[in-house]
Amino acid sequence: MRTRLYPLEDLEDIPGTKVFTAKRSRQAYHLHKFCMSLMKAENREAFKKDERAYLDLFRMTEDQKQAVLDRDFYQLIELGGNIYFLVKLSNTDGWSTQRAVSSMTGMTPDQYAAMMREGGRSPTGQRSKRDRN
Amino acid sequence: MARITAGIGTSHVPAIGAAIDLGRTQDPEWKPIFDGYEWVKGWIKDNTPDVIVLCYNDHASAMMLDIVPTFALGFAEEFEPADEGWGKRQVPTVYNHIELAGHIAEQLVIDEFDLTIMNDIDVDHGCTVPLSLVFGQPEEWPCKVIPLIVNVTQFPTPSANRCWQLGEAIRDAVRSFPQDLDVQIWGTGGMSHQLQGPRAGLINPEFDNAFLDRLGNEPDDLRTITRLEFLRESGSEGIELIMWLIMRAALGYNVEELYRFYRVPASNTAVGHIVYKTPE
Numbered sequence: 001m002r003t004r005l006y007p008l009e010d011l012e013d014i015p016g017t018k019v020f021t022a023k024r025s026r027q028a029y030h031l032h033k034f035c036m037s038l039m040k041a042e043n044r045e046a047f048k049k050d051e052r053a054y055l056d057l058f059r060m061t062e063d064q065k066q067a068v069l070d071r072d073f074y075q076l077i078e079l080g081g082n083i084y085f086l087v088k089l090s091n092t093d094g095w096s097t098q099r100a101v102s103s104m105t106g107m108t109p110d111q112y113a114a115m116m117r118e119g120g121r122s123p124t125g126q127r128s129k130r131d132r133n
Numbered sequence: 134m135a136r137i138t139a140g141i142g143t144s145h146v147p148a149i150g151a152a153i154d155l156g157r158t159q160d161p162e163w164k165p166i167f168d169g170y171e172w173v174k175g176w177i178k179d180n181t182p183d184v185i186v187l188c189y190n191d192h193a194s195a196m197m198l199d200i201v202p203t204f205a206l207g208f209a210e211e212f213e214p215a216d217e218g219w220g221k222r223q224v225p226t227v228y229n230h231i232e233l234a235g236h237i238a239e240q241l242v243i244d245e246f247d248l249t250i251m252n253d254i255d256v257d258h259g260c261t262v263p264l265s266l267v268f269g270q271p272e273e274w275p276c277k278v279i280p281l282i283v284n285v286t287q288f289p290t291p292s293a294n295r296c297w298q299l300g301e302a303i304r305d306a307v308r309s310f311p312q313d314l315d316v317q318i319w320g321t322g323g324m325s326h327q328l329q330g331p332r333a334g335l336i337n338p339e340f341d342n343a344f345l346d347r348l349g350n351e352p353d354d355l356r357t358i359t360r361l362e363f364l365r366e367s368g369s370e371g372i373e374l375i376m377w378l379i380m381r382a383a384l385g386y387n388v389e390e391l392y393r394f395y396r397v398p399a400s401n402t403a404v405g406h407i408v409y410k411t412p413e
Contacts, residue, residue, distance in 0.1 A: 005359050005361070006359065006361050010361055011288070011361065011364070014332070014364055014365055014369075015331070015332055016330045016331035016332030016333075017327070017329065017330050017332050017364065017369055018329065018330060019288050019364065019369065020286060020287055020288055020369075021287070021288045022201075022287060022288075025201070025287055029198070032193065032197075032198050033198060035193070036193060036198050038218050039194070039215065039216045039217065039218060040216065041216070041220070044218070074330070074331075077329050077330055082193070082197075082286060082287075082329075083328040083329045083370075084192040084193040084197065084286055085193045085197075085198070087147075087192075087217070087218065088193070088217065088218040089218070090218075091217060091218025091219045092218050092219070094219070096148065096400070097147060097148060097328070097400055097401065098148070098400045098401055101328050101329070101333045101334070101401050102333070102334075104329060104330055104331065104333055105330075105331055105333050105334065106331060112333075112334060115334055116334055116336075116397075116398040116400070116401065117398065119336060119338070119397050119398075120325075120334050120335060120336025120397055120398055120401075120403070121327075121332065121333070121334040121335045121336060122335075122336075123335055123336075123337045123340075123365075123366060126332055126335060127365040127366070128365065
C-alpha cells in the first residue's frame with residue numbers, strides 16, 4: 001500500500017464545506033443536467049413559463065426539484081450540487097453570483113456584501129472541525 | 134524556434150466580466166480592481182505575443198457534466214463565448230493556433246500526460262475575463278489563444294506538483310516547435326475564495342500573499358501544498374491557484390517580476406494579478 005498524505009475522511013473535516021467528489025457529482029447528475037440546459041435561451045423561457053413542468057423533464061429527485069423551486073442553494077449543495085452548475089439557475093433569475101452564494105450563509109445579501117467589502121470571512125476557526133482552528 | 138517570453142497570473146471572476154460588459158468599471162466598487170490592471174494594459178501593447186497558452190478551468194460550461202477531463206486542450210479552429218445562463222458575453226471569438234496546439238498536444242502525451250483533446254468547445258468566463266482584463270474591449274483579440282483547461286472542480290483535482298510538471302512539459306514543447314513564435318502562458322483563477330455553504334466568503338490574504346511572494350523565486354515550496362491545505366487555507370475554489378503553477382513552471386527559473394496586484398474583494402473573491410518576464 002502506498003502511503004497517502006492525509007486520510008480522505010479529512011475532506012469532511014472542513015467546517016461549512018462539501019467537497020465536490022465523483023460520488024456527489026453522480027448524486028447531482030440530473031440536477032446538473034437541468035442546470036446546464038439553462039445555457040440555452042429557449043430552455044430558460046420554458047423553465048420560467050412553468051418551472052414544475054420543466055423540472056419534471058429531468059430525472060431529479062423530488063428533494064432536488066423542491067430545492068430548485070425554493071431557490072434553496074444551501075440545500076442544493078447538500079443534495080450533491082456544485083456552485084458552477086447552480087449559477088446557471090441564479091443567472092437565469094438575474095441574480096448575481098454573490099447573491100446566490102450569500103444565500104447559503106444565513107446572512108442577508110447586504111450583510112454578506114458588507115462582510116466581503118471588509119475583507120471577507122477570516123479563515124481563523126474555519127480550517128478544521130477537529131482542531132477548531 | 135518558439136519561446137515563452139512572459140507569464141501572466143490573474144483571477145477570472147465572472148462579475149469582473151459583467152462589470153466590463155455593463156460599463157461599470159469606473160463605479161466605486163469596481164474602479165480599484167480595474168486600476169490594478171492599467172499597468173498590464175499598457176505593457177501588453179508593446180508585448181503582444183503571437184500565441185497565448187491560457188490555463189483556465191471550465192465552470193460547467195463545456196464539460197464537467199458528461200466528461201470530466203483532468204487536463205484538456207482546446208483543438209478547434211475557433212471558440213465562441215459560452216452562454217452561462219445570461220446570454221453570451223459580447224466579446225470576440227477566440228482563435229486557436231492549430232499548428233502549435235497540435236504540437237503541444239503530441240509532445241505532452243509523449244511526455245506521459247494523458248491529455249484530452251477538445252475538438253468543439255465554447256469558452257467561458259475563465260478564458261474570456263482574463264483576455265478582457267489584459268486587452269480591454271478590442272474588435273478582435275490581438276493574438277491566437279490555445280485554451281488549456283484544468284479540472285479544479287471535481288475532487289480530486291490534479292496535484293500542485295502535477296500542474297508544475299505539466300508547465301515544465303509545456304515549456305519543453307514550445308521550445309521544440311520549429312516556427313519562430315513569441316508565446317506567453319497565462320495562469321488564471323483564484324486567489325482565495327469559497328462559493329458554497331456556510332463558509333462561503335472565506336478570504337485568506339496571508340496565504341495569498343505568501344503564494345505571490347514565493348511564486349517568483351521559491352516556487353518549489355508551492356509544489357507540496359496538498360489539495361487539503363488549499364481547501365482549508367484558500368477555500369473550496371481557491372485551489373484554482375494550481376493553474377498559476379502551470380504558468381510559473383513553463384517560465385523556467387530566474388524570472389523577473391514586472392508587476393503585482395492584490396485586492397479584496399471582487400464579488401466573492403480575492404483578486405491577484407502578477408506579470409513575469411523570462412530571461413532573454
